[in-house]
Amino acid sequence: MNASSRNARRIVRDIAHARAGDKGNTSNVSVWVYDPADFELLKKTLTSERIKRAFPHLIRGEVTRYELEHLHGLNFVMREALEGGVNRSLNLDSHGKSWSYLLLGLPVDEGP
Amino acid sequence: MVLECLGERTVAFGHRDRIVDPSRGYNPHLEMRMNALLPTCRAAGTVIITNMGAANPRAAAARTIEVARKLGFKGLKVACIEGDDVARAVPRDQPFMDEPGNLSDVDMPVVGMNAYLGSDAIVPALEAGADVVIGGRLADPSMFLAPLVHRFGWNGSDLQRLGAGTLVGHLMECGMQVTGGYFADPGMKDVDGLSRCGFPIAEVTEDGSAVITKLQTAGGCVNLATVKEQLLYEVHDPARYITPDVTADFSRVVVENAGADRVRVSNAGGSARPDSLKVTVGFDGGFQGEAGVSYAGPAAVERGRLAVEIVGHRIYKLLGGQPDLRFSLIGVNSLFTNAGTYPAETEDVRLHVAMRSRRREEVEVLLWEVESLLCCGPAGGGGFRGVIAPCVMTKSVLIERDLVRPTVEILMA
Numbered sequence: 001m002n003a004s005s006r007n008a009r010r011i012v013r014d015i016a017h018a019r020a021g022d023k024g025n026t027s028n029v030s031v032w033v034y035d036p037a038d039f040e041l042l043k044k045t046l047t048s049e050r051i052k053r054a055f056p057h058l059i060r061g062e063v064t065r066y067e068l069e070h071l072h073g074l075n076f077v078m079r080e081a082l083e084g085g086v087n088r089s090l091n092l093d094s095h096g097k098s099w100s101y102l103l104l105g106l107p108v109d110e111g112p
Numbered sequence: 113m114v115l116e117c118l119g120e121r122t123v124a125f126g127h128r129d130r131i132v133d134p135s136r137g138y139n140p141h142l143e144m145r146m147n148a149l150l151p152t153c154r155a156a157g158t159v160i161i162t163n164m165g166a167a168n169p170r171a172a173a174a175r176t177i178e179v180a181r182k183l184g185f186k187g188l189k190v191a192c193i194e195g196d197d198v199a200r201a202v203p204r205d206q207p208f209m210d211e212p213g214n215l216s217d218v219d220m221p222v223v224g225m226n227a228y229l230g231s232d233a234i235v236p237a238l239e240a241g242a243d244v245v246i247g248g249r250l251a252d253p254s255m256f257l258a259p260l261v262h263r264f265g266w267n268g269s270d271l272q273r274l275g276a277g278t279l280v281g282h283l284m285e286c287g288m289q290v291t292g293g294y295f296a297d298p299g300m301k302d303v304d305g306l307s308r309c310g311f312p313i314a315e316v317t318e319d320g321s322a323v324i325t326k327l328q329t330a331g332g333c334v335n336l337a338t339v340k341e342q343l344l345y346e347v348h349d350p351a352r353y354i355t356p357d358v359t360a361d362f363s364r365v366v367v368e369n370a371g372a373d374r375v376r377v378s379n380a381g382g383s384a385r386p387d388s389l390k391v392t393v394g395f396d397g398g399f400q401g402e403a404g405v406s407y408a409g410p411a412a413v414e415r416g417r418l419a420v421e422i423v424g425h426r427i428y429k430l431l432g433g434q435p436d437l438r439f440s441l442i443g444v445n446s447l448f449t450n451a452g453t454y455p456a457e458t459e460d461v462r463l464h465v466a467m468r469s470r471r472r473e474e475v476e477v478l479l480w481e482v483e484s485l486l487c488c489g490p491a492g493g494g495g496f497r498g499v500i501a502p503c504v505m506t507k508s509v510l511i512e513r514d515l516v517r518p519t520v521e522i523l524m525a
């Protein structure tokens with residue numbers, strides 16, 4: 001596989017790792033690049049708008065992005081994103097622990 | 113040695129247990145853990161701090177005394193911290209902390225209300241020379257901050273150090289989540305010896321900086337990535353992590369390698385603690401039932417979808433109204449629901465139905481209808497299982513700090 005066809009299929013998991021946590025109906029996912037050189041690409045790929053647009057039925061509220069430049073990480077706080085949260089949701093994963101892989105599954109924005 | 117064992121809802125479950133049996137309501141693993149830890153900690157002079165008291169710290173302390181006596185540890189001092197139970201101090205129409213409405217809007221019986229206590233509730237127990245400190249709703253990071261305040265004599269107005277100690281607590285409070293537990297992703301983030309993952313150790317210096325590490329003989333790993341993931345775990349604004357002790361600032365924290373499985377953290381900050389304390393209000397949420405049947409082989413997904421349709425018709429017909437019900441097909445849409453576009457190519461799916469109700473009989477109807485798919489549902493279904501469990505609901509409110517009066521009582525084995 002040549003570099004361009006591999007790049008075309010890259011997902012966020014190829015350049016970053018993540019962990020999800022919950023507070024009520026709010027989910028937060030922190031995303032960290034393995035290589036600091038990929039941080040600009042991550043910032044371009046994972047914008048609040050992009051995440052909100054990618055999961056309109058799941059993430060119903062506001063998405064806020066916090067940036068930790070020196071640690072090369074982003075923290076996304078997603079409101080009304082857990083079907084009511086652990087108190088209300090009947091999702092098997094009512095905490096949204098698996099939401100980290102929701103973001104890691106998005107394609108990397110390789111465009112110019 | 114700090115054992116942080118409470119989630120938001122765990123205390124509410126504890127209250128349910130305590131209401132059924134006044135001698136219960138604390139962590140069910142307490143006795144097992146004290147039996148395992150007391151001999152080593154007694155020999156080494158290590159103090160144990162825990163919130164395993166949950167909804168009944170007094171009973172947990174009494175049980176610990178019994179364990180100590182059986183082990184022959186006469187004179188062991190157990191501190192019981194109370195005062196987090198604020199059910200009598202919170203007005204019934206107290207507004208919610210983070211959403212519109214107030215407590216009187218909830219049509220469920222309250223089981224308990226607990227304020228988050230900070231390090232100032234724990235330090236007096238350490239000053240009294242306790243060997244084991246047991247409380248209920250002690251805030252997670254505060255249990256780690258308290259021994260630092262005690263040992264280093266940190267001043268309550270030294271917000272930078274309180275922030276630094278809170279960072280240590282935050283990194284440690286989920287145990288193995290910082291030593292490679294909850295981290296492995298084969299091929300990307302491999303972790304050795306995960307089945308014997310070790311608990312974290314923090315080596316803290318007087319200025320509040322710390323090295324996070326683990327025993328060399330234990331599995332797992334401590335590296336920049338494990339520490340960074342935990343740094344923002346359940347954190348919203350990294351510059352404002354609010355605890356009863358301080359508003360900690362994690363936004364400028366320095367994380368650096370300090371050897372094999374050793375990571376140094378420094379430069380946390382802090383500003384004033386809040387004037388009010390968070391209170392978790394627990395309600396009896398009735399019952400939750402879950403039931404499932406599996407389908408495999410050709411057209412498994414189609415048969416699973418037909419099963420959803422059948423159970424749906426039956427439940428709405430039998431229970432009417434709007435039952436609090438959810439269907440998913442494990443293998444197709446159980447976690448991310450309709451959020452992704454995942455091809456349904458699998459030939460191994462499981463119908464999963466969950467339902468919540470104030471009435472146990474309604475949940476029993478669900479279990480019976482799912483089991484009935486084995487004789488009046490799609491072909492080839494198998495592996496029915498169903499469980500019904502008690503359910504709690506929680507809401508958060510605030511209480512004036514001055515209304516919360518923590519107490520410490522020392523019991524002797």
